[in-house]
Amino acid sequence: MNLTSDPQARFIVFGMLAVLTLASLIAWVLKQRFTDEKHAEVMANLNSRINAWWVMVITFFIAIIAGRMGSIILFGLVSFLALREFITLTPTRHADHRALFWVFFVITPIHYFLLAINWVAFFLIFIPVYAYLFIPMRIVLVGDTTDFLTRTSKIQWALMICVYFVSYAPALLDVNTPNFHDGAKLLCFFVFVVQISDVLQYVFGKLCGKHKISPQVSPNKTIEGFVGGVGSSIALGAALYWMTPFNPWQAAIMAAIITLMGFCGGLVMSAIKRDRGVKDWGVLIPGHGGMMDRIDSLCFAAPIFYHLTRYFLAHYAR
Amino acid sequence: MFITSKPYNLPVAIAPGKLGFSRMNPLALLVQLFTGVQARWMGCTPESKQRIYFANHTSHFDFLILWAVLPPNLRERTTAAGAADYWTKGPLRRWLCEKVFQVALIERQNVTRKNNPVTQLTAILDQGKSLIIFPEGTRSTDDQLHDFKPGIYHLAKARPNVDLVPAFIDNANRVLPKGEFLPVPLICSVTFGTPLRLESTEHKEQFLERARLAVQECAHL
Numbered sequence: 066m067n068l069t070s071d072p073q074a075r076f077i078v079f080g081m082l083a084v085l086t087l088a089s090l091i092a093w094v095l096k097q098r099f100t101d102e103k104h105a106e107v108m109a110n111l112n113s114r115i116n117a118w119w120v121m122v123i124t125f126f127i128a129i130i131a132g133r134m135g136s137i138i139l140f141g142l143v144s145f146l147a148l149r150e151f152i153t154l155t156p157t158r159h160a161d162h163r164a165l166f167w168v169f170f171v172i173t174p175i176h177y178f179l180l181a182i183n184w185v186a187f188f189l190i191f192i193p194v195y196a197y198l199f200i201p202m203r204i205v206l207v208g209d210t211t212d213f214l215t216r217t218s219k220i221q222w223a224l225m226i227c228v229y230f231v232s233y234a235p236a237l238l239d240v241n242t243p244n245f246h247d248g249a250k251l252l253c254f255f256v257f258v259v260q261i262s263d264v265l266q267y268v269f270g271k272l273c274g275k276h277k278i279s280p281q282v283s284p285n286k287t288i289e290g291f292v293g294g295v296g297s298s299i300a301l302g303a304a305l306y307w308m309t310p311f312n313p314w315q316a317a318i319m320a321a322i323i324t325l326m327g328f329c330g331g332l333v334m335s336a337i338k339r340d341r342g343v344k345d346w347g348v349l350i351p352g353h354g355g356m357m358d359r360i361d362s363l364c365f366a367a368p369i370f371y372h373l374t375r376y377f378l379a380h381y382a383r
Numbered sequence: 384m385f386i387t388s389k390p391y392n393l394p395v396a397i398a399p400g401k402l403g404f405s406r407m408n409p410l411a412l413l414v415q416l417f418t419g420v421q422a423r424w425m426g427c428t429p430e431s432k433q434r435i436y437f438a439n440h441t442s443h444f445d446f447l448i449l450w451a452v453l454p455p456n457l458r459e460r461t462t463a464a465g466a467a468d469y470w471t472k473g474p475l476r477r478w479l480c481e482k483v484f485q486v487a488l489i490e491r492q493n494v495t496r497k498n499n500p501v502t503q504l505t506a507i508l509d510q511g512k513s514l515i516i517f518p519e520g521t522r523s524t525d526d527q528l529h530d531f532k533p534g535i536y537h538l539a540k541a542r543p544n545v546d547l548v549p550a551f552i553d554n555a556n557r558v559l560p561k562g563e564f565l566p567v568p569l570i571c572s573v574t575f576g577t578p579l580r581l582e583s584t585e586h587k588e589q590f591l592e593r594a595r596l597a598v599q600e601c602a603h604l
Contacts, residue, residue, distance in 0.1 A: 145568075147421065159560045165567045320468040347570060348421060 066249040073307065077253050078126050083098070085122060087117050107271075121350070121359070125256065129249055133238050134181065136252065141177040146356040147227040148173065150346040154338075155219045160209035164200055168220060172196045173228050180232055181252030183190075183239060183240070191230040197221055210277050226334075226364050227357070233367035240351065242378045247312035254308040254316075258298055262324040263331070266294030283335040286328075286360050295324045310378060310381040322373065323366045330365025410483065411458060414451035418444070418558060418571040422452040425604040426577030427548060429454050433513050433577070435547045436461070439528050439534055439598055440443040440517035441556035444566065446484065448555055449515055452573045458496065462507055463515040468489045489534075491520065509544050518594065522561045528599050531591045538590070539581040539590065541596035551601035576601040 066074040090113050096108050128139035152165060172192065179188040201217040237255060238248035245251075270290025278286045302320020306313040334357060338346065347355025400454045414420065438449055446463045453461060465486035470476050473520070480486040487507055489500035504514060517540075518531035522594050541545060559566040581590055 091521075147569060149568050153557075155553065157557065160569060162557075162560055162563050166565050166596075169568055347419070351417065 068130060068252075072252065077308070078130075079124070079251065081122055083121055083258070085115070087316075088118070110352050114222065114236045116282050116350075117350045117352050133249075135251070136201065136233045136238060137177060137181050140231060141173070143356060144173060144228045144231045145169070145175070145361060146349060147231065147360060148223055150349075150355045150357045150376035151223040152220070154346065155223060157216060157220070158211065161204055161220065162202040163207070164220060166222055167203060168196075168200070169197045172199070172224065174292040176228055176232060180236060185236070188232075188236070192224055195223060200224070201329055202342055211357065225285070230359060230364040230368050232372040234363060236371055237367075237374070240374055240378065242310065245378070247308075250308040252311070254302075254305055256363070257305070257325045258302045258320045259327045259363050261301060262294055262298035262327055264294075265297050266290045266328070269293030269297075269381055279332060282332055282339060286332070291328065295321070295328070312376070313378075317318060317369065319373065324372050326366040326369050327362030330362045333365070398590075399537065405541055406456070407517065408455065410447075411455075414444075414447050417566070417568050418448060418554075420448050420567075420571045422575040423572055425574055425601070427546075427575055428509065429457055429575075431456055431460075433508065433511060433545055435508075435514045435516060435535075435538065435545055436477060436550050436575075437516050437518050437547060437598065438550040438552050438573075439602075440519050440522050441524070441526075441552070442522060442559045442561065444555040444559045444571075445522075445552050446486075446515060448552055448558075448571050449550060449573055452482075454567075457513065459475050461513040461515060462487050464489050466521075468492050470517070487514075500505065500534055501541060501594075501604065503536075504538055505541045510543045514538075515548075524556075524561050526556070528595060531595050533587060535589065535594060536581070536590050543581055547580065547594065548578045549576040549597035549601050551576070551598055551604075553602070567598040574601040574604050578604065 066077070068074050068078060092108075094109050099108060109355065119215075126140065128135040148169065157165065176191055176196075179191055200220050201213075204213070204217055204220075219233045233253060239246050240251055266286070267290065270285060270287045270294075273293070273339070274287030274290045276288040278288055278291055279283060299309045299317050302323070303313045303317035306316035307348060308321070309316050311319060334346075338344065345354030346357035348357050350359055353359050389570075430470075436449060438445060446465070450458055450461060450463065451542055459497075461488050463484065465480060465488055467488040468488050469491075470480040470486055472489055480488065487503065489503055490498045494500065504516070507514060516535060518535040519529045520532040520534075535547070552571065553574070554569050554571040557567065557569050558571060579594065579597055585593075
């Protein structure tokens, strides 16, 4: 994205910074109004959440403006941090050690390297085919069969969720047609819709949430938050159609798919946390939890959005 | 036996400057970035006074993690004790322990009056330095906290005014298990418990067991 020559790019960046400024102002006003102890924790959490958003948004834009390689490196690091949180919470045995080393330092870098050199066909099958077969092979060589299936599946899942699915987001950079060649804006559209949907579900849930959607899995998710968050994200997605190859109603449908997939991703990742007996994936991002807490919805939405967009462009491109 | 029985503990109390990229020590920074290590000061605060940190031992990473997680002003004045028979074997180990970690080497096998580890360690304490020791004497491979060797008792007896701070290092055995040489980046934490001292009426066995239980307790804080 080029800020100097592209007014749309300027609008995206400064528009987002304006939204954050507004959020910080609202948080400041709320803090003045609710000074009692009952609200102290919520206010402190809201503040650290917004401050973390500033850091994340600025990092994201720096990477996007730096260019294609900057974005790929950023998402590569995100994958690495998410994978570290996932494996930390996943019981492994000594026998898995070498396989884990391969996962962190060979498979993940190769996967992002394939994206960087734009070898899309290999990039799309490297983890699901080659890495999937390699992991049990490497583990079985050690000879420890206790919980073998469970251990290999957990490592395969970790790689799929944290690396493969996440990497679909920077892969959007290369979605091009004769009429559309602005993958960076498409990536911004996707990340914005998936994240704003999380934020709006949180906001609507806090403002008018009463009926819990899934109390066993995620006690903070409410029907009111879901309806309000998803509804307003779809409207925002439609309004931002100019960042995509879609027309407004097509952009609305895509935003709906992104938010629904994101919602389910959040639930699935919560279920894993409950299963492991923790509240957050980590402590990397103040107010939010770990990296995985921030990208759980992105993981599930990215591959579907990528493939639907490519299908759409191949068959119905304007 | 390497399955962690409990999920990774999230830090509750984080000391000021815990994560800090403060005071450039490249090795400490590397360890912090690699393991995302968190200090959980549950039983005391990271004060700048002389202390003996004693912890469970499962990995070569233990010392690095405990050392890297200390605030820089404390870290600068903290030395670890390592087994001489292990750390002088081969040029790489010798170089690591002399130049990189500056481990205080203590004798585990042929202890004489001259090379008595307790004498060596009290000499380091008398220089005003803090110590990191692993009283189990060797790395545990079965996830159990084994009986403590008597050295910590003799040290506490020789310098009764120095606080002994129990610490539990979580996940280091998965970062670098015994027998492996390539580390895997997993998130570690160090939990510091309430400092203890040798009671005047306490026997050796009583004290060793109390110290062991103090480390055990840190695991559940």
